[in-house]
Amino acid sequence: MIDKTLIPHWEHFEHKADIGIRGIAPALAAAFEQAALAMTSVICDPDLILEHQSVEVSCQADDIEFLFLDWINELIYLMAVKGLLFKRFQVEINGNFLIATASGEPADPAKHQPAVEIKGATLTELAVRQTEDGLWLAQCVVDV
């Protein structure tokens, strides 16, 4: 039987005014990918998004938590200026460098029913760490 906790996954966590995004996976890069998917699902159901377009993302930061913050903020910026919604992410991390591809399509209010736009990733509950069972966790609260 497959241990489902070993499959990369995402979840939201509670914050009264806003919402927390969390990615959990055996590999650090996959945890970043899952957290990005958690962010998309704050906005709309990711299953409604098709992969018509891809954008390249690269970030560099002083530490891994700020790298995660930069990654999420980069996606927020790209969504805002390009009018895109993303459903698939491929991330590579080397030290404090990240390169990634985000794939999705232009936001369509009628089709995607986007509930909120995300203003920015916050330092609230910002954490990137390995859990006791060896999985990677990447999380923060996003301001909506």
Added chain:
Amino acid sequence: MDLKQFIQRDETCWEIPAKGAMRVPAIIYADASLLQAMDQKVHEQICNVAALPGIVEAAYAMPDAHWGYGFPIGGVGAFDADQGGVISAGGVGFDISCGVRTLHTGLTMNDLQGVKKDLADELYRTVPAGVGSRGRIHLNHDEMRAMLTGGAQWAVDQGFGEARDLEFTEERGRVDGAEPRDVSPRARERQKDEMGTLGSGNHYLEVQRVVEIFDQEVAEAYRLKIDAIVISIHCGSRGLGHQIGTEFLKDMALAASQYHIALPDRELACAPLNSPLGKRYLGAMRAGINCALANRQIITHLTRQAMNEIFPGISIDLLYDVSHNTCKQERHIVGGVTQTVFVHRKGATRAFGPGHPDLPTEYQSVGQPVLIGGSMGTSSYILCGTKQAEQRSFSSACHGAGRAMSRRQATKQWHGRALVDQLAEQGILIRSPSLRGVAEEAPAAYKDVSAVVDSADKAGLAKKVARLEPVICIKG
């Protein structure tokens, strides 16, 4: 929260004396039941604010305070630049100068009979709302620069409104000291198609009816009568403010050790007001304030256009425009001496009392209108500033209800379509591009705004003038 953590000064004033790293006491204004219902995080965060360098008198939390980013939402703190005082990006928030503007229509409820649905549709067509909505105004480099320094004055110069509107806007529609050069290319890029848009989340344009008057004299000065129809606009500086907040929050968090600031919580990211980073943020944040003022001015213009379609020749005047996410340079009495301080209001409304020189002539004798938004289906309030608040909270009051439950809990409990139908049965028309967004903003997902306003009134932060109920809500 456990009330035993506080020394109760009066019915609505609860003090945490300065201890440990706190430089000044922390004071929360709320009645006992609101305080008990507040998150313990508010206690922790307001004590952290009280520990920041250069803070004067006390750190304050308003009756609608809740867990924020470093500062609690509903937090107020004033800093003296000459005493090493700081400015904090988290103390202003991502939506710089988010605020509320209320407009007189000269109509009564009777005038809406038979045209309410058409009016809702016309407003929804004319005012861009929701995720990714684009405005019809696209700014080039020079226009962006002019907007960032000119604020609502720039918007009026461009034909979006009337010079008289500026008299009824904080700072006469334009804050001094904005530095467009401190606004990054990314922040400008994020804004260039977003002028004149409401945004999403808890932002809205609402047609409201005056249903209760608490203070006849002040209501007359504000030209408010029972059954009058007003329009309130709640929105801020859109993508530009969000990007400025994002960039400076990180820069300040990374620079704290350089300025030898021991942050009790890295979310309190801040820099000395007299440092290069503090000055850069001040310049960019003020440009963000001007952006928000221009944005609400353009939306006012669009609202006038929509109203004219339904009521040709109608005249729409401003009651007032307030911002509730700001840091402003103001004169206040500190230790018995009047001095310049920088007042952070994160989710708190400035509330100048009678006689303040910044008020328009019409409001000199009664104080500043304090505009408190509710949520779809619930009341909004208009209050007036008091002299008392000058001593109690650096002339600050609450800003709204605050959420009672998370967005996720709300979507589990309500469906957007059912909510829209239910509100329509109550006579409230909702127009929104997203039914999920409507569910997340369900009226019952918010705290009771009436309890918040009653506490602010009892505490003397501002006095109740009128209660409004929604008739049409354009939800972002």
